Amino acid sequence: MVYNPQKVNLRGRVFERFISPERIARRVEEMAGELTDRYAGREPLFLSVLKGAYIFTADLCRSFGAETSLAFIKASSYEGMRSTGDVRFAGLEGLDLRDREVLVIEDIVDSGATLHALMPVLRGLGASGVEICTLLLKPTELRHSLPGMMVGFEIPSAFVVGYGLDYDELGRNLAGIYKLAE
Ligand code: IMP
Numbered sequence: 001m002v003y004n005p006q007k008v009n010l011r012g013r014v015f016e017r018f019i020s021p022e023r024i025a026r027r028v029e030e031m032a033g034e035l036t037d038r039y040a041g042r043e044p045l046f047l048s049v050l051k052g053a054y055i056f057t058a059d060l061c062r063s064f065g066a067e068t069s070l071a072f073i074k075a076s077s078y079e080g081m082r083s084t085g086d087v088r089f090a091g092l093e094g095l096d097l098r099d100r101e102v103l104v105i106e107d108i109v110d111s112g113a114t115l116h117a118l119m120p121v122l123r124g125l126g127a128s129g130v131e132i133c134t135l136l137l138k139p140t141e142l143r144h145s146l147p148g149m150m151v152g153f154e155i156p157s158a159f160v161v162g163y164g165l166d167y168d169e170l171g172r173n174l175a176g177i178y179k180l181a182e
């Protein structure tokens, strides 16, 4: 049994189930199928952005039907429910991207500031191509252009947790995605 309540209270805030584990699983398989068609035989590097993308990455790469390697970096800009606007990356040292086709795997794109800051860094490390795959996108919050991004679900501009995403480090282990109740 996975952890799948209808509602959950995290540090005094109530979150309601918004996307079920079954719907996520179906969409993740579809996305993995598209990625298999796109990358088969090209041995991409899946670059997962921790911590939020850890579950999405694990599911996506197990449905990806070709050879890939995997690396992780950590990005931080959020405190509580707000982006600080100041994006920091850890784990880039020792990452050899020369002539690699990189697929960045993100949990959620909100303002787009994190990925906007990351893209030139990855190209600077020699990547021959950089593409983005995100489970969630809040289109109304997007402030930066991120062309060609693969998106699992477009969602309204509410704070969400679960399936890897957190509120103050809680909620990552929820099997579905939960939205802050109004
Ligand atoms: P951006 O840089 O504004 O696009 O924000 C991206 C990062 O902020 C994501 O990778 C998440 O870590 C975090 N984030 C943005 N929105 C949410 C949310 O609704 N719930 C949890 N984390 C979020």
Ligand code: MG
Pocket (backbone or CB within 6 Å): 049, 050, 051, 052, 053, 106, 107, 108
């Ligand atoms: Mg993230």
